[in-house]
Amino acid sequence: MRAWGAVLGGLVLVLVVLTGCAGPYQYYEGTGVHDATAAEVAGAWENIEGTRVVLRKDGTAQVEALDGPDFAFEDGWRLFGTGTWRLADEKGGQRVWLELTKRTKVTTRSPSPSPSPSAVPVAPTPTADPPSVYSWGFHVRRDQRDELELFFFVGDPDIGNTYVMSREAASGPEAP
Secondary structure (H helix, E strand, O other), X not given: OXXXXXXXXXXXXXXXXXXXXXXXHHHOOXXXXXXXXXXXXXXXXXXXOOOEEEEOOOOEEEEEEEEOOEXXXXXXXXXXXXXXXXXXXXXXXXXXXXXXXXXXXXXXOOOOOOXXXXXXXXXXXXXXXXXXXXXXXXXXXXXXXXXXXXXXXXXXXXXXEEEEEEEOOOOOOOOO
């Protein structure tokens, strides 16, 4: 009986180790959205952190204060510049691929608010040399009003935090 207990305990330990890093992002299969058009995606997008991305109908893009996805988000840099974009229909859903081809400016993200009044806000530590060119893959989804949203995952992928871009208030598919 002890032998079976040891074998079972060992098996459980192996399974815990193998699945310990299996967060929601690792199994993310996409949004399932396949009906967005490039004309619908074109326009100005923003997020609450002051990021602004303009996706023009001609496939060019303007990037203002866009953070990095996944673990690059923790580096704290925010890129500005110009580039290109395209809408791709993939198995799990559509994605907007944004390429920054000319960086014009780099800033760092402001310190995050402290989780408690006694804690000191910690500013992200930027990498020694932020990238001069960069690529983002935004997932495309629809909100409750059937409006498009663009997002990517940030930080530790096991946590599943998203960086959401919404249509700029005065922007629509007919914008730049």
